[in-house]
Amino acid sequence: MKSSLLVDVKFDIFGNFDRFRKALPGRQIINWSDLEARPNDLSGIHYALGWKPDEGLFATMPDLKVMFSVGAGVDHMLEDKSLPDLPLVRFVDQSLTSRMSEWICLQCLIHLRQHSLYTRQQKDKLWRDHPQPDAGDLRVGIMGLGILGSDAAAKLKMLGFQVNGWSRTRKTLPGVNCFDESELDEFLACSDILVGLLPLTPQTTGIFNASLFAKLPDTTPIGGPIFINAGRGKSQVEADIISALQDGRLKGVSLDVFEDEPLPQESPLWLIENAVLTPHVASVSDADALATHVAGQIERFEAGLALEYLVDKKTGY
Amino acid sequence: MKSSLLVDVKFDIFGNFDRFRKALPGRQIINWSDLEARPNDLSGIHYALGWKPDEGLFATMPDLKVMFSVGAGVDHMLEDKSLPDLPLVRFVDQSLTSRMSEWICLQCLIHLRQHSLYTRQQKDKLWRDHPQPDAGDLRVGIMGLGILGSDAAAKLKMLGFQVNGWSRTRKTLPGVNCFDESELDEFLACSDILVGLLPLTPQTTGIFNASLFAKLPDTTPIGGPIFINAGRGKSQVEADIISALQDGRLKGVSLDVFEDEPLPQESPLWLIENAVLTPHVASVSDADALATHVAGQIERFEAGLALEYLVDKKTGY
Numbered sequence: 001m002k003s004s005l006l007v008d009v010k011f012d013i014f015g016n017f018d019r020f021r022k023a024l025p026g027r028q029i030i031n032w033s034d035l036e037a038r039p040n041d042l043s044g045i046h047y048a049l050g051w052k053p054d055e056g057l058f059a060t061m062p063d064l065k066v067m068f069s070v071g072a073g074v075d076h077m078l079e080d081k082s083l084p085d086l087p088l089v090r091f092v093d094q095s096l097t098s099r100m101s102e103w104i105c106l107q108c109l110i111h112l113r114q115h116s117l118y119t120r121q122q123k124d125k126l127w128r129d130h131p132q133p134d135a136g137d138l139r140v141g142i143m144g145l146g147i148l149g150s151d152a153a154a155k156l157k158m159l160g161f162q163v164n165g166w167s168r169t170r171k172t173l174p175g176v177n178c179f180d181e182s183e184l185d186e187f188l189a190c191s192d193i194l195v196g197l198l199p200l201t202p203q204t205t206g207i208f209n210a211s212l213f214a215k216l217p218d219t220t221p222i223g224g225p226i227f228i229n230a231g232r233g234k235s236q237v238e239a240d241i242i243s244a245l246q247d248g249r250l251k252g253v254s255l256d257v258f259e260d261e262p263l264p265q266e267s268p269l270w271l272i273e274n275a276v277l278t279p280h281v282a283s284v285s286d287a288d289a290l291a292t293h294v295a296g297q298i299e300r301f302e303a304g305l306a307l308e309y310l311v312d313k314k315t316g317y
Numbered sequence: 318m319k320s321s322l323l324v325d326v327k328f329d330i331f332g333n334f335d336r337f338r339k340a341l342p343g344r345q346i347i348n349w350s351d352l353e354a355r356p357n358d359l360s361g362i363h364y365a366l367g368w369k370p371d372e373g374l375f376a377t378m379p380d381l382k383v384m385f386s387v388g389a390g391v392d393h394m395l396e397d398k399s400l401p402d403l404p405l406v407r408f409v410d411q412s413l414t415s416r417m418s419e420w421i422c423l424q425c426l427i428h429l430r431q432h433s434l435y436t437r438q439q440k441d442k443l444w445r446d447h448p449q450p451d452a453g454d455l456r457v458g459i460m461g462l463g464i465l466g467s468d469a470a471a472k473l474k475m476l477g478f479q480v481n482g483w484s485r486t487r488k489t490l491p492g493v494n495c496f497d498e499s500e501l502d503e504f505l506a507c508s509d510i511l512v513g514l515l516p517l518t519p520q521t522t523g524i525f526n527a528s529l530f531a532k533l534p535d536t537t538p539i540g541g542p543i544f545i546n547a548g549r550g551k552s553q554v555e556a557d558i559i560s561a562l563q564d565g566r567l568k569g570v571s572l573d574v575f576e577d578e579p580l581p582q583e584s585p586l587w588l589i590e591n592a593v594l595t596p597h598v599a600s601v602s603d604a605d606a607l608a609t610h611v612a613g614q615i616e617r618f619e620a621g622l623a624l625e626y627l628v629d630k631k632t633g634y
Contacts, residue, residue: 098477109423118595125587127579127596160415262444270442278435279444
């Protein structure tokens with residue numbers, strides 16, 4: 001009998017788990033959300049997949065060997081201070097990556113091509129053109145150059161944007177001017193559009209705040225800097241974003257993530273012009289792809305090969 | 318004395334023509350719109366640049382050698398039935414091309430990522446996600462594979478879309494499934510998103526009509542076919558587009574061009590949900606780039622080299 005997989009995810013995207021049964025034939029799939037199906041004895045279970053798993057749950061699994069995250073980010077798992085010191089595998093998948101790049105390219109183009117302005121004009125039946133820089137006139141700065149950031153950089157470059165990138169340790173990407181931790185101010189000073197794709201760690205909590213926005217260029221070819229965040233909501237200070245939009249420090253924003261999700265009804269962000277909001281849908285994990293990914297890594301592990309996409313729990317990503 | 322350039326454009330993007338004087342040193346630039354500057358004698362002028370030039374004007378220039386179009390399309394010049402039988406050069410420029418691709422990628426992503434739906438939800442402060450196919454699930458069909466269509470095809474491909482192309486004579490483009498004149502129905506049947514980038518000719522006038530829309534797929538991963546037009550407005554039958562949007566034959570449209578421009582106030586298109594309209598701004602000729610282009614072709618011509626980007630007046634493009 002092959003070892004079981006325990007799944008503790010806090011939402012319902014996986015339906016009846018049939019896709020996991022198909023991808024992992026011969027293994028028991030334990031849905032922790034199904035109270036009646038919870039085993040009394042967690043011994044003998046080698047694998048666990050989580051999204052905000054119950055605090056302490058994984059620590060009570062005596063034979064656990066590998067933990068999997070439902071997403072590319074793992075902050076939702078590292079919050080559990082009792083998380084065992086075992087390999088933690090993030091979710092990496094071509095569809096997850098390309099969906100994120102779709103969303104980022106869409107948002108950069110929306111701001112470049114003044115889409116919100118033209119939408120308002122359409123409502124007023126107004127036929128009027130406006131001066132239009134092209135992508136090559138704009139510098140997009142991507143903070144976070146993991147798999148998602150690198151893919152977005154390549155696609156933005158191909159659309160014609162100038163692309164800069166920042167990461168804690170310097171990366172090398174073709175056609176992208178890369179900055180490291182010590183060069184943050186220099187990087188921000190040349191970011192007409194700033195794209196956040198950072199993992200949530202103590203260092204990145206609240207990093208997108210008034211003092212950071214103050215370091216963006218004062219003028220840009222589209223009338224001011226743009227901030228786009230598809231990383232984690234707790235990396236941004238929404239009160240500062242709102243002030244910056246109101247006083248013109250920021251020309252516009254696109255946000256897919258928020259300090260609290262769902263975004264509270266009373267947030268002024270909902271109704272600010274030039275704030276484009278989406279409900280954490282930039283890149284949703286595809287359940288079939290996730291099942292395939294988990295099955296593939298378990299297969300590697302049992303064949304004695306190294307696991308891929310391992311998280312460094314010290315840095316938090 | 319080098320030969321002069323006569324410029325007859327019907328709008329004001331060129332300002333004081335200094336950019337032409339800079340690009341063409343030593344030549345007189347005659348602005349036909351400036352009534353006081355019009356010479357009585359048009360002899361000795363070898364070059365003319367036009368946008369909807371006065372009917373018959375170019376025919377009255379006894380020494381005219383080369384005609385230039387302000388845009389990539391030339392229908393506005395071929396309308397003049399007395400246009401002399403001389404080389405006609407279209408405008409081709411990297412910026413013109415990349416701006417068009419920006420607009421087309423933006424519109425494809427808007428429909429793929431259900432941007433209008435999420436915008437409406439934002440207004441209602443509604444946090445709700447929807448099933449989301451990715452670009453790879455969608456087939457974009459581009460009608461017209463000239464310089465603009467080929468560039469858009471490559472960029473859509475890179476964003477992850479499946480890309481098909483149609484042209485009168487079959488083209489070969491990397492990664493693009495190309496169809497020719499005889500295969501139009503087959504091409505339409507696999508176009509979840511149809512992109513029009515056709516020149517205006519007798520054959521393409523009114524081509525985007527109810528009978529063509531009927532040949533698009535009935536169902537697509539985003540709930541129905543999308544029509545996008547950035548070619549020429551007279552290629553589309555707006556009454557048919559409006560009916561198709563109303564009865565659901567089309568799920569959405571993005572239109573930058575219209576049968577009559579500006580789009581008349583009474584057109585129902587302005588207020589149809591899922592109709593994204595822009596006022597013929599998808600790709601606006603950059604005046605500096607145009608001046609450089611015209612200067613470069615005149616230089617080639619006077620050096621005895623072949624002109625580039627020549628229009629075939631029989632096919633009309």
